[in-house]
Amino acid sequence: MSVTGRRAGTFCLLLVAALCAQATRVQVFEARSLNHNSANQRLTVERYARPRGDILVGDVAVTGSVPTRGRYAYKRGYTDGPLFAAVTGFASQAYGTTQLEGTEDDLLIGTDPRLGGWAVWDAVSRRQNPGGNVSTTLNRAAQEAAMRGLGAQKGAVAAIEPATGRILALASTPSYDPGSFAGSTSADQEAWNRLQTDPDQPMLNRALRQTYPPGSTFKVVTAAAALAAGVVTDPAAPTTAPFPYVLPGTTTPLVNDTAACDRPGQSLSAAMTASCNSVLGYLGVRTGLDAMAAMAENFGFNDPKLDMPVRPARSTFDTRMDQAQLALSSIGQFDTAATPLVMAMVAAGVANGGTVMRPQLVDKLTRSDGAVVRLMKPAVYRRALTPAVAGQVQKLMTDVVESGTGGNARIAGAVVGGKTGTAQHGVDNSGTPYAWFIAWAKPAGSDAVPPVAVAVVVADSDATDVSGGALAAPIARSVMRAVLGR
Template sequence: MNRPLRHVWLVIGVLFVLLFTSTTYFQVVAQGRLNAHGQNDRTLYNEYGRHRGPIVVDGHAIASSQESGDTYGYLRTYDPGAMYAPVTGYYSVVYGFTGIERTLNDTLSGEADALFYHRISDILSGRQGRGATVELTLDSAAQEAAWKALEGRRGAAVALDPETGAVLAMVSAPSFDPNRLASHDGPAVAESWTALNDDPDRPLTNRAIGGDLYPPGSAFKLVVASAALESGQYTADSEIPGPGTWQLPNSSAVMNNHASGGTEPCGPDDTSTLADALRQSCNTSFAQLGVDLGEEQLRETAEGFGFGERLEVPLSVTPSTIGEDLDDAQLATTSIGQYETRVTPLQMAMVAGTFANDGVTMEPQLVQAVRTNDLSTVAELTPKELGQPLSAANAAQMRQMMVGVVEDGTGTAAAIDGAEVGGKTGTAQWGEDRAPHSWYVGYGQQEDRKIAVAVVVEEGGYGSRTAAPIAKDVMEAVIRP
């Protein structure tokens, strides 16, 4: 072979190696980065051109895919949109996805590992690939009751099945219409996006599990009372101090006995039982009780309820906290749900559910089942214990005290005739010259039906007047269907 011919073959060989290397790089090494690139229209059309599985509540598809007749292939629609939007999130060709649409994207799109054999079956049979159906644990009646009761307010409501951890209701208000973000009209979507993000009421925030967490106010006294019982030093009948005012340790600040600023003592000789202190929501009693128990005991009990846990339900939940390295004055205000105590409504519903489940805290779960389009089950809810912050005997004492709050205390607006209802109200201070947040945390049960609930209304004032009636509506929807 002459020299010119060898040179030609050498050049061809080098070009072949370069071609092989570049092809391998772009198809293997850089595949993920190129697929995720925002300007890759092919990936975009491939993503939105697949049939997406529905999200279902009580047999009704609250999110589904319809043929769109445009370049995207399918349009995601939500019905009813705003009531479930904090859970479903949105699926947008412009702004991506949030909520269940995001956390279970692989399942809904059909790309999850658990659906591998189903995808192979579709390919071999020539069927168009379809995403799986995600059935949520939500109870449509409870969800609607919470949604209607919160109309026109800012706040959230969460309801749980105490025995399984199934989330029966998750409402955040105000909400938004995900259909406006799922539209294929780019300019209209951008306009809606801007309006939602500029709204000072933050409708895109799921207040039930995240955002700016809330001080729980007197609802946190449930955790303090549990810690007292678990310490072995107290029972529901133990006498504790409850003066009308109390100067905080090593501080010039004076605590009043009630959120209204009242200075009446909790009982004769400035004392009352633990049960009466909870029923009357005595600040000075629980502040002194928290200091007596100490930060370690209080933190251990709170963590048993799930405080500090990074939960995925599968939506990501912001951990609730009680502050760190507290001195006695800080511990006192922490014990009445103030200082740096910050919680999600989901966390407080878990607290209530623990009492109704004999002291066992269940891990909250939003997904009841995942099914393929031929109705075969891929996954089902499996109840999981998260912790046990108090014994069954002490949980029974807590229920007895909480029933007293509803029957003859601050929570009477949550009472349901013929049902066992226990709870605790809260009026949480949070800003100067701002009305306090309104709380109700409790449970209801009638025969074999149980529900735990937490309601917060921003700047709603007294929990007894605002949050408790909302909680009653949600509980009735479940225990009296």
């Protein structure tokens, strides 16, 4: 072979090697980035080429797949979309996925490796498994009661089964229909744009993604901390709380909302029943910042990864503040902020003898044929209180309902414990107060753990009496009645 031929052959081999190297780089090292490039429509076409798995409440699917005549063979459909939007989220051809539609997306579209029989054969044959199903922990009656109770008001409800952490209701109003923009047509785009510009923010998940000052509902945490730390040993005994109580380091007294609180030495029991700011603020300071912060964190505050599997916004209790700020934080004001989910965990932890369970929104994951892929099990989040202290806090909460500000939550034939809250906010507290109520309930005479704990916040209402007892307690009552079967 001539020198020229050898050179030509060598050059061709180098070209082949370069092409192989480039193909390897593209197909192996850049495959993921190219697959997920927004300009690559292949994955989206494949995603909607077949029906999507369903999200279930009980044994009933609340989602579906709708055949189309467009580029994508199917789009997502929803039955009672606004009722469950805070749980399902949306799956849109144009705008992606959220909530359970997002966290369980691989299972729902059939790419989760747990759905296949033999992963190697599935990869070689390019076989696509049918989408799996997600069974939620929701109680449909409780969810309906929550949405009906909130009505046209801006607000949210979170209800939990205390012994397991199973979420029974998760509601946010105003809501939206996730099916209205599930496709990729101009009508879907118009629906999306309307929702994005709506001043009432219907797509904001107020149960999980919005935090509010919890107001006097946080006094349950303060009472628990004071009892656990031994600052109060007998809830019925007089305390050393002065009146007026001047915020430490200031000349500003911590005022109460009722004259029933305006005397020194109030017991913790009387202070909780009448919701006395001065007493609980004083006890929070006596308990101390470290103990108060630790108790708040036992119930889910300051946890940035409280996944269930959806990740809620972080509820906050400051760990650096002076005593005046601690007094305000101890009555749920200053910078203290909570999601309804975390305040439901407060009520649930007290109801469960002081053990806080990790919140759980998914019951099980299954294949399309019903075979279980994963069965969720209850898990302890924190042991916040001893059973003895939890029992003392339970008694404080039942007194609030029986003879205090929470009377609108009473249920015939049931024992109900609760705490009202009316949280101030805005510049110089100029905003319409947030009306809160947290509670638990069980059948009268039962020694079992209460089957339901709930938190309700009404964030905006045109009612004349904007208070937790007037606005939020009746909603909590209807949700708890639904769970109790009453």
